Amino acid sequence: MRRAALWTAAVLVCAAVAVPASLPIGAADLSAPATSTAFLDRSGGGLGTVSSSGGQHVRPVELSAVSPAFVSAIVASEDRRFYSHGGIDWPALARAAWRAVECGCDAGGASTITMQLARRRFDLPGGIRGK
Numbered sequence: 001m002r003r004a005a006l007w008t009a010a011v012l013v014c015a016a017v018a019v020p021a022s023l024p025i026g027a028a029d030l031s032a033p034a035t036s037t038a039f040l041d042r043s044g045g046g047l048g049t050v051s052s053s054g055g056q057h058v059r060p061v062e063l064s065a066v067s068p069a070f071v072s073a074i075v076a077s078e079d080r081r082f083y084s085h086g087g088i089d090w091p092a093l094a095r096a097a098w099r100a101v102e103c104g105c106d107a108g109g110a111s112t113i114t115m116q117l118a119r120r121r122f123d124l125p126g127g128i129r130g131k
Contacts (some may be wrong), residue, residue, distance in 0.1 A: 010097035079113040087114035 063071075075082045081089050089112050096110035106127045111119070118124065 007098065007101065010101050011094065075113070078116070082113055085112065087112060 079089070081092075089110060092110040092112075096108060099109075100106060108127070119126070
């Protein structure tokens with residue numbers, strides 16, 4: 001009986017924290033990405049770069065410039081049901097909640113690409129609280 005109550009509580013918590021992730025994120029909601037600063041000579045040759053505030057060399061690109069094979073690889077490794085779940089992968093959330101109840105730890109593994117984007121956009125913490 002105790003296990004059923006824990007399972008019910010875990011599912012309710014997952015549902016309660018997943019609702020905000022189901023809201024659409026429009027292009028206007030996304031902040032401009034941090035970029036590196038490139039220094040060029042007068043003929044356009046590269047002299048060097050200064051990394052972004054996060055310490056990374058970042059350059060925004062249009063989605064059309066990204067290889068479809070790369071996009072497919074990201075979807076396959078990060079969120080295989082990306083095109084079918086609408087932002088919340090309920091079976092993955094239930095599996096992670098069940099693992100968390102069983103081991104008493106943050107088992108992870110249920111974030112969709114949409115949740116990862118929302119977490120970065122709204123500066124949310126990792127784990128169940130960030131979902």
